[in-house]
Amino acid sequence: MTTALRRRQVVEILLNERKGLLVVAGLGSTAWDITAAGDSPLSFPLWGAMGNAAMIGLGLALAQPARRVLVITGDGEMLMGLGSLATIGVQQPGNLSVVVVDNERYGETGMQPTHTASGVDLAKVALACGFGSARQIREPGELWTLRAAIHGAPGPHFAQVKVAAEKLPLVLPPREGGLLKARFRRALLGEEADLA
């Protein structure tokens, strides 16, 4: 029996020295996780629109084919937008990765079990939808393979990283949507984005 992975360490490994990586995070714990790893204008943490993180990633990946795009979201958020895995599978964006940090809980609302607690296998869903690679990850060593895929290998990639169900101190990103959008566009597209 191995020790369960811890979400903040998982996200830290994936985002450490992220260079030009564009990151979209689902609302709740994964938004706090990416912020704990270091807030960046090239992060777009959601505070709402549950179920839409992967689709924002797809729109961004199609718009910026030369950049790597990573969606980090929770199991509850992914379950709400399961159809988006099929939509991404059809488009085959080679620069997009979707990582589900799976604690098998709705973490912000009282730690109620999600479908994954009953064995729903999101990696198999992603594989069936046409993702080039889709895996469940439980071992620390596999995170480095995942990191390499996110930062370089042709995708789309999917990973369901099983983590401990734990309540952690909140590390909050800015929450004003207009600010999050404007800072992202300026960092990615330059100041002329303000005039577009």
Place this chain on the structure above:
Amino acid sequence: MRRKESPWPDRVYKTLKAAGVRQVGYVPDAGHKRLIELCLADRELDAVVLSTEEEGIGLAAGAWLGGVRGALLMQSSGVGNCINALGMTRECRFPLLMLITMRGQFGEFNPWQVPMGQATPGVLSAMGVVVHEANTAREIAPTVEAAARLAFGGYQAVAVLIAQGVIGIKSFQEQASR
């Protein structure tokens, strides 16, 4: 002598291209059939078939984050699927251009289409989406052009409602034959 005009979907396609739209998300509708075909045939455009309409709200948001203009095609029944996601569009001030073919509005044969069709303008308005109605084929393309200016120039969410009278489907048989 007046030159014969091209069909309205062809004019809307040209309008979208002229407005710089490069991503089009859609859930098919009989009324959007021709426009979807034109988008799919265009290699400079990413035409993205969606599994549900709310995906298109996220798609367009991601496109704008990446510096690309998107448009979203659906029928009025799909508007209800978008409501919560439209909260993000408003909070972030994402431009959004929605082209919505109406059902449940004018000569509808399916009673199940009527509630959402009748509620469509009110639901969109309630979520802060500016609603433009196009009631004849001739006014659709100019309305889309104005809506695109308002969306991308004025950073607004704008929906063009294409009247059921323009689409003119009167029966299941007629819809199936299209």
